Amino acid sequence: MASPAHLDRAVVEGVVRQLVMERLAALTRPGESALAVHASARHMHVSRSDLDQLFGPGYELTVDRTLYQEGNFAARETVTLIGPRSRLISNLRILGPLRSRTQVELAFTDAVSLGLEVPIRLSGDLDGTPGAVLMGPHGIVELKEGVIRAAMHVHMSRGDAAHYGVRQGDEMKLRVGGDAGLTFGRVRVRVADDFRLDVHMDTDEANACGLHLTKEIELFK
């Protein structure tokens, strides 16, 4: 399914979307934080020990491009994910920095193409999720669990949370206008001092709402 050419296009699109969304964000009323919306293509986060196994002991990720949230980056490194029926996703991008547990985030479309049943979970909530085999240039990791479809969520600072009147763990709504206009009803709130106001959705969700085309986006309780 994922030929290198496809992935390259996905990455290019990701960058274009990011630019579009950041431009949109600049239209926000003064006094509010600018709202950014990013579509995350399938990717993985990796633990120290799994990175050692995939790329060799002590290996360090190299930054391909920095992401919107401070300190996060898309690495140059990718792995091959092997699903239960020997179906592959090649060039699965690693995002840095390292995490305590390895986690693979797929869109539902990806999960179907692999033949995997993937639950919708918040990042880090991995107990009981399916596993997969990961193949790097140095070796293989048999991931027992950690494959999820990421629940849509919004990062925000305490100030933004106060502005919207929400707290960590609350749910908000995101209305996306345009020809494919729709409202996502379950956007989970994640609050941290250094978070920039930023909604993350997966590529299925972005494709459903025509995120790349839209001019009107609104986040509300």
Next chain:
Amino acid sequence: MASPAHLDRAVVEGVVRQLVMERLAALTRPGESALAVHASARHMHVSRSDLDQLFGPGYELTVDRTLYQEGNFAARETVTLIGPRSRLISNLRILGPLRSRTQVELAFTDAVSLGLEVPIRLSGDLDGTPGAVLMGPHGIVELKEGVIRAAMHVHMSRGDAAHYGVRQGDEMKLRVGGDAGLTFGRVRVRVADDFRLDVHMDTDEANACGLHLTKEIELFK
């Protein structure tokens, strides 16, 4: 991208979804029509002359399975669609009966994989849309235009339209509950005496809302 194995899975999923949705529909309050929701995988409708060219003069489609709307069916026949950069979608399913113009309906994900810019249109509204090359066992059709992403729409009878207080061309909303809960804001109303109450969405939209998992669906103005 579209290996035969994938398409088979897509078809199987389509059938499963249909069964699930029809079961859901049975939960509707008495006195109302049962609401069905179907996810349409990529497919095409074909004209008499294009079918002649693709499969041979006078060729007749064979019914693989009947669809929810009276008289409509998935044919056994498929074609290969060739996009602008020689990327392919193989096993593109033909739906019957024949139409006055050939029309290809893709999800946005399909369009990206082909490298095509595909507008969101109502069925039959094809002027100015992109074309593609179609390849059948008998010959090739160079489609000048006719590739769209189908706008989400609901089929209904006059009685249903009266029940909801809507008319042909109006827009309604569809709320889909569950973990990926969202509300589609632009569901176009199509009214005909013999239509069964039935929302059509594409696979991107179905994947975004977790249609296969959901238990709560509501159509409203």
